[in-house]
Amino acid sequence: MPKLELLPAVDVRDGQAVRLVHGESGSETSYGSPLEAALAWQSAGAEWLHLVDLDAAFGTGDNRTLIAEVAGAMDIKVELSGGIRDDASLEAALATGCRRVNLGTAALETPEWVAKVIAEHGDKIAVGLDVRGTTLRGRGWTRDGGDLYETLARLDSEGCARYVVTDIAKDGTLQGPNLGLLRDVCAATDRPVVASGGVSSLDDLRAISLLVPEGVEGAIVGKALYAKAFTLEEALKAVAA
Numbered sequence: 068m069p070k071l072e073l074l075p076a077v078d079v080r081d082g083q084a085v086r087l088v089h090g091e092s093g094s095e096t097s098y099g100s101p102l103e104a105a106l107a108w109q110s111a112g113a114e115w116l117h118l119v120d121l122d123a124a125f126g127t128g129d130n131r132t133l134i135a136e137v138a139g140a141m142d143i144k145v146e147l148s149g150g151i152r153d154d155a156s157l158e159a160a161l162a163t164g165c166r167r168v169n170l171g172t173a174a175l176e177t178p179e180w181v182a183k184v185i186a187e188h189g190d191k192i193a194v195g196l197d198v199r200g201t202t203l204r205g206r207g208w209t210r211d212g213g214d215l216y217e218t219l220a221r222l223d224s225e226g227c228a229r230y231v232v233t234d235i236a237k238d239g240t241l242q243g244p245n246l247g248l249l250r251d252v253c254a255a256t257d258r259p260v261v262a263s264g265g266v267s268s269l270d271d272l273r274a275i276s277l278l279v280p281e282g283v284e285g286a287i288v289g290k291a292l293y294a295k296a297f298t299l300e301e302a303l304k305a306v307a308a
């Protein structure tokens with residue numbers, strides 16, 4: 068059985084590595100240099116980095132140059148997201164050398180474009196399904212974007228390779244992941260699911276690992292690492308096959 072992939076997160080707001088609560092603008096806790104954070108996760112043994120341009124997601128600017136610097140400095144696989152909503156931003160994202168990008172708002176607002184780029188780029192495209200309950204949220208999680216399962220069925224039919232599922236109510240709270248949501252999404256698609264939101268302990272990671280046979284491929288870990296609930300080395304050991 069494959070082991071759960073861990074994706075330590077570096078979310079960038081105004082040039083700083085930050086963590087949010089419920090993804091809310093203004094709830095930032097700053098953790099300094101995004102490049103230093105990314106290099107630290109890589110040095111600790113990460114195989115992936117989850118890298119987010121929050122300003123681009125919120126529409127308050129972008130950190131494009133810094134994001135490219137961080138992605139370019141990585142020897143590990145990078146999953147990049149935030150503000151990737153058209154050909155120009157997708158081209159810039161892919162030019163960083165990232166392994167894949169997550170599209171959030173675009174999947175809700177410009178589904179035809181997303182279907183096109185899925186057809187063109189295959190598994191370099193994942194879709195971020197960020198939900199409150201079963202309602203999708205976009206534009207910095209400030210706007211409703213329709214029903215999770217209706218959108219999932221559409222994206223499956225269009226060949227989407229992978230989903231990154233975030234329970235917004237859990238995000239940044241250290242309240243534990245929404246295992247029921249993850250099970251339900253895995254039951255609704257045969258594509259791999261990356262879990263995000265709420266991881267607070269090594270036991271949370273072990274619990275998500277138990278969902279690997281159901282289709283969970285990875286878990287994004289943010290606040291728990293920055294709050295030093297555990298080290299990345301301990302997390303990697305906890306999920307080792």
Ligand SMILES: O=C(O)c1ccccc1N[C@@H]1O[C@H](COP(=O)(O)O)[C@@H](O)[C@H]1O
Pocket residue numbers: 078087089090091119121123124125148149150151152169170171172173195197205206207208231233238
């Ligand atoms: O990661 C966050 O905390 C976050 C908070 C608010 C909005 C987005 C956030 N992260 C990721 O950014 C993309 C959405 O960006 P876009 O809608 O495609 O521009 C998505 O992967 C979110 O999980």
